[in-house]
Amino acid sequence: MKNETLILLTVFVPVLGSFLLPLIGKISETTRNLCALIFVLVSLICSFLLLPTVMRGETISALYVQAVNMNYFYADSLAVFMAIVSSLVGAIIVLYSFGYISHYEHRNEYYFMVVLFLGSMMGIVYSRNLISIYVFWEITALACWRLIGFFRERTYVLRADKAFLVTVFGALMMLIGFLNIYGTAGSFDLGVISKSHVSNLAVLFIMFGILSKSATLPLHTWLPDAGVAPSPVTALLHAAVLVKIGVYVFARLFVVTIPLDEMWHTIIPIIAAVSALVSAGAALIDTDMKRIIAYSTVSQIGFIFLGLSIGNDVALAGGLLYILMHGLSKAALFLCAGIIEQATHTKDITKMGGLIKTMPVTAISFLICAFSVMGIPPLGGFFAKYLVINGAFKSGQTTISFVFLFGAVLTIIYLFRLFILIFMGHSKVEHPEKEGTPVMLISVATLAVLSILGGIFINYPAEVVMTTVQQIMGVVR
Amino acid sequence: MALLLILIPLASIILLNIGFKNAMTKLAIWLSLAVSAWQVAMIIFKVGFDSLNLVNVFNLEIDGLSSVLLLSIGIVAFCSILVGNGTICCPKKKFNFYNLILLSIIGMNGIVMVRDLFSMYVFLEITAVSAFILIAYQEDKFSMEGSFKYLVLSAVATVMMLSSIAILLMYAGNTSFVMVRDAVQGMNSPLVLTAIALFVVGLLIKGGLVPFHGWLPDAYTSAPASVSAFIAGIVTKTTGIYTMIRIVSEVFGFSETIKMILMIVGLISIFVGALAALGQNDFKRMLAYSSISQVGYIILSLGTGTALGVAGAVFHLFNHSIFKTQLFINSAAVEKQTGTRDMDSMSGLSNVMPVTGWTSVVAFLSTAGIPPLSGFWSKLIIVIALWKAGYYWFAGLAIIGSLITLAYFLYMQRRVFFGKINVNFKDIKEAGASIIIPAIILAAITLGVGIFFPYFINTIIVPVSSVF
Numbered sequence: 001m002k003n004e005t006l007i008l009l010t011v012f013v014p015v016l017g018s019f020l021l022p023l024i025g026k027i028s029e030t031t032r033n034l035c036a037l038i039f040v041l042v043s044l045i046c047s048f049l050l051l052p053t054v055m056r057g058e059t060i061s062a063l064y065v066q067a068v069n070m071n072y073f074y075a076d077s078l079a080v081f082m083a084i085v086s087s088l089v090g091a092i093i094v095l096y097s098f099g100y101i102s103h104y105e106h107r108n109e110y111y112f113m114v115v116l117f118l119g120s121m122m123g124i125v126y127s128r129n130l131i132s133i134y135v136f137w138e139i140t141a142l143a144c145w146r147l148i149g150f151f152r153e154r155t156y157v158l159r160a161d162k163a164f165l166v167t168v169f170g171a172l173m174m175l176i177g178f179l180n181i182y183g184t185a186g187s188f189d190l191g192v193i194s195k196s197h198v199s200n201l202a203v204l205f206i207m208f209g210i211l212s213k214s215a216t217l218p219l220h221t222w223l224p225d226a227g228v229a230p231s232p233v234t235a236l237l238h239a240a241v242l243v244k245i246g247v248y249v250f251a252r253l254f255v256v257t258i259p260l261d262e263m264w265h266t267i268i269p270i271i272a273a274v275s276a277l278v279s280a281g282a283a284l285i286d287t288d289m290k291r292i293i294a295y296s297t298v299s300q301i302g303f304i305f306l307g308l309s310i311g312n313d314v315a316l317a318g319g320l321l322y323i324l325m326h327g328l329s330k331a332a333l334f335l336c337a338g339i340i341e342q343a344t345h346t347k348d349i350t351k352m353g354g355l356i357k358t359m360p361v362t363a364i365s366f367l368i369c370a371f372s373v374m375g376i377p378p379l380g381g382f383f384a385k386y387l388v389i390n391g392a393f394k395s396g397q398t399t400i401s402f403v404f405l406f407g408a409v410l411t412i413i414y415l416f417r418l419f420i421l422i423f424m425g426h427s428k429v430e431h432p433e434k435e436g437t438p439v440m441l442i443s444v445a446t447l448a449v450l451s452i453l454g455g456i457f458i459n460y461p462a463e464v465v466m467t468t469v470q471q472i473m474g475v476v477r
Numbered sequence: 478m479a480l481l482l483i484l485i486p487l488a489s490i491i492l493l494n495i496g497f498k499n500a501m502t503k504l505a506i507w508l509s510l511a512v513s514a515w516q517v518a519m520i521i522f523k524v525g526f527d528s529l530n531l532v533n534v535f536n537l538e539i540d541g542l543s544s545v546l547l548l549s550i551g552i553v554a555f556c557s558i559l560v561g562n563g564t565i566c567c568p569k570k571k572f573n574f575y576n577l578i579l580l581s582i583i584g585m586n587g588i589v590m591v592r593d594l595f596s597m598y599v600f601l602e603i604t605a606v607s608a609f610i611l612i613a614y615q616e617d618k619f620s621m622e623g624s625f626k627y628l629v630l631s632a633v634a635t636v637m638m639l640s641s642i643a644i645l646l647m648y649a650g651n652t653s654f655v656m657v658r659d660a661v662q663g664m665n666s667p668l669v670l671t672a673i674a675l676f677v678v679g680l681l682i683k684g685g686l687v688p689f690h691g692w693l694p695d696a697y698t699s700a701p702a703s704v705s706a707f708i709a710g711i712v713t714k715t716t717g718i719y720t721m722i723r724i725v726s727e728v729f730g731f732s733e734t735i736k737m738i739l740m741i742v743g744l745i746s747i748f749v750g751a752l753a754a755l756g757q758n759d760f761k762r763m764l765a766y767s768s769i770s771q772v773g774y775i776i777l778s779l780g781t782g783t784a785l786g787v788a789g790a791v792f793h794l795f796n797h798s799i800f801k802t803q804l805f806i807n808s809a810a811v812e813k814q815t816g817t818r819d820m821d822s823m824s825g826l827s828n829v830m831p832v833t834g835w836t837s838v839v840a841f842l843s844t845a846g847i848p849p850l851s852g853f854w855s856k857l858i859i860v861i862a863l864w865k866a867g868y869y870w871f872a873g874l875a876i877i878g879s880l881i882t883l884a885y886f887l888y889m890q891r892r893v894f895f896g897k898i899n900v901n902f903k904d905i906k907e908a909g910a911s912i913i914i915p916a917i918i919l920a921a922i923t924l925g926v927g928i929f930f931p932y933f934i935n936t937i938i939v940p941v942s943s944v945f
Binding site for chain 2: 065105131134135138139141142145149152153154157158160161164165168169172175176179182183
């Protein structure tokens with residue numbers, strides 16, 4: 001198959017397919033579930049098929065539109081890497097949903113929105129111009145709104161509205177930034193933009209959008225609140241896709257396309273550092289299991305931003321690896337939280353304890369993934385964290401590097417606290433139920449195994465990442 | 478062809494009223510649906526566009542701008558007739574309703590095709606008269622009040638426009654657009670400036686822009702459901718907004734003063750409308766204020782005076798007539814099934830009325846300018862036009878206005894559709910087919926225009942902007 005076709009399939013099979021899911025669901029639930037999984041797998045497989053081409057250092061453009069004189073889609077190794085990460089995690093989350101969501105109402109809407117969401121993510125990843133980024137960006141916000149308010153409780157809907165408004169506010173600011181770029185470069189096409197100078201004002205506006213989407217201070221408040229969504233959705237939002245959109249667009253615009261001014265290499269790490277510390281502190285004191293994991297996400301995103309913004313190849317490679325490793329393990333943590341929540345009917349960690357006896361698979365998967373997030377060797381998370389902090393030291397920003405080291409220590413503390421309160425000690429739950437359905441356990445275990453394999457066979461993802469870094473450094477220099 | 482767009486609805490009205498009362502009462506709906514559907518088909522397939530301009534009585538012309546409007550008139554009329562069929566009770570009232578809709582189709586088709594100030598005034602009056610009766614249709618205190626307010630302010634506007642036309646006639650010796658333009662442009666006499674100001678203010682009243690918007694929420698709210706959809710969707714847009722676009726861009730020209738007035742009025746309307754919408758509990762009243770706010774975008778865009786700005790205004794006008802009609806139809810469905818318009822007393826209606834719920838989501842996202850729906854593209858064009866013309870602050874404020882739009886619509890969704898179902902409304906059903914079908918048609922148009930935007934940019938935007 002031609003590479004252009006592969007890109008189009010990656011994006012449009014899930015986006016258009018999602019509209020069919022409610023219709024299929026009216027006929028057969030099982031068929032709908034399988035279709036949802038297949039649509040996401042199509043993205044994954046097509047992206048894998050693109051891998052050999054981009055690994056040779058080639059790029060692919062697709063869907064040239066005459067009317068506006070722009071290419072819509074484009075693939076380089078960064079895009080393919082990102083697409084593989086998010087569709088892989090996305091596919092596992094869809095699989096997990098088979099078990100989790102089966103006894104709630106509005107299942108048709110659920111699969112519709114989840115697949116639309118993942119499809120739009122693919123759209124952002126392969127976008128070649130700012131308008132197309134913006135379009136898919138807002139579609140994800142819309143899907144998010146429906147998914148966070150999924151249980152229809154009044155406060156939940158309120159929080160869904162909050163998330164929607166905050167991200168749309170960011171997006172509109174970003175749009176102003178895009179217009180500013182359009183004003184100077186005369187085009188929305190990234191290829192054209194990369195040749196012209198972009199003002200710091202535009203960068204500032206676009207940063208609003210990125211920070212709101214990736215839930216970094218000061219626009220992070222919606223993310224912990226979004227924990228009211230069904231657990232697979234929070235996994236999707238916090239771990240695999242939504243927050244990574246912000247990170248990806250940052251990489252796409254400010255690492256690959258537009259060389260940033262020197263001052264941003266200091267400002268963004270500082271924002272990231274504050275964000276990492278404050279949210280780590282919040283994670284230390286909260287008692288709601290999902291909020292703790294959510295704050296942990298906000299904190300870890302800080303590490304990714306540090307890696308991407310500090311401006312040398314080691315940190316950049318670390319940041320990209322971080323996206324993969326954090327996606328895998330954080331998704332697993334949320335999915336474990338979902339299993340625990342369904343078994344104990346609470347999210348308050350002070351009311352749990354001793355659950356390792358009744359749910360061993362969940363507990364072990366949780367521990368492995370928590371280790372990976374903490375950065376304990378030989379798990380995948382270790383390499384990512386090591387490279388990021390190593391890169392930060394190399395660039396000479398010693399203070400920032402120590403702050404992040406401290407952040408890493410905090411990560412270890414709050415994740416251990418979480419694990420011990422949930423799984424160790426005496427059980428405070430009256431009649432703990434069994435673990436979730438087999439599909440849910442398989443999904444969680446798969447993610448845990450992938451976290452281990454990611455560490456042991458680090459050379460495979462590292463190869464892709466190194467190619468990407470070489471390409472990026474080649475373009476920017 | 479241009480004349481047919483007036484003659485055929487006229488012939489239909491005559492046919493419906495020559496006698497055979499019983500037969501005609503049954504025929505009325507089909508005939509009026511056929512007329513509006515025919516109009517849509519004529520515009521889409523461009524049947525006999527250049528030929529058949531035989532009788533030049535009113536000097537009729539159809540250009541890109543007119544055809545966009547003719548298209549929306551056809552679509553909105555078609556949908557309103559269907560909704561009227563589903564909501565109006567007795568056959569006699571239905572019959573009158575169809576006749577009045579046909580009458581205002583004549584008026585609006587005339588407005589968008591004439592090239593002469595005085596003929597435009599005549600058709601404005603035809604449209605206005607049918608609109609007054611349509612609003613007062615329920616014959617209760619509130620609808621009388623709404624209609625009366627509209628009547629009085631409309632009369633004021635008419636007087637202003639008519640005196641303005643008189644002054645312009647004095648200078649130009651004729652009232653055709655071309656003659657008046659040649660006489661007026663570049664002229665600084667105080668009398669001409671007064672005439673221009675009178676005309677523009679008259680149109681602002683007609684269009685319901687802040688600070689002349691007092692009549693609009695009452696008129697929209699007190700009218701029956703199908704009428705609100707029709708009036709809000711197309712009547713005020715044609716009588717106030719289209720006329721403004723046409724007159725300012727083709728006759729008076731974009732002087733700095735006019736540009737500034739339009740942009741400031743537009744911006745104030747955006748914010749006043751949006752903030753007022755945020756505070757409403759009545760579903761239709763909220764939509765009415767939202768309408769003021771969206772019209773503000775159209776006028777703001779027109780105020781740039783550039784080809785792109787005018788194109789954005791026209792495109793947003795089209796989109797607005799589609800999605801606002803749809804929202805009024807959704808409110809009609811809700812009102813019919815629950816018997817109330819108070820948003821606080823509803824909740825979670827999406828659970829029992831899924832089609833209404835989802836189509837309203839499409840419409841409100843389009844209004845708020847969320848891609849990939851049609852409203853996003855028109856707002857994007859508007860903002861780009863403002864940016865290119867150098868009005869950075871206006872562009873930024875217009876974008877903030879979008880955020881408020883999203884906020885009040887999310888508030889509406891939370892209270893009406895999204896959420897747990899209110900126990901009182903647990904057993905209600907989806908509204909009947911004649912309300913659902915137009916809602917689906919309009920949602921499909923919104924979605925379709927949004928997704929196939931590159932095609933529409935060539936068929937709608939380019940022809941419109943090439944006019945100037």
